[in-house]
Amino acid sequence: MRIPYVDPNKCQGAYICESIAPHTFKVNDEGISEVVNPEGDDEQAIQQAMDSCPYAAISWQET
Template identity: 45%
Template structure:
């Protein structure tokens, strides 16, 4: 299974991913999004957040 990750050097802290899929993404103490539970939602739902990210900072690894 692929694992999502957030490239924090690109993240603009818009909170869209955390609002769309709070089971997987949250805003970290540094103010940027992070993936805290990569298996918290179906891949399709995670992909929707990736596709919606305005700066394309969420990727599969």
């Protein structure tokens, strides 16, 4: 299985991931996106969020 991972050192809080896959990503109080549910949205939406991040902060992680 693979799950999305946000690199907190790369994320700049652009909110794009949250707007595309809002059940998976949430930007926290510090302006960094966190994975709140790795299966919150379908894989296609998660992939789209990943591809849309301007800082390439999201990647798949094998579990």
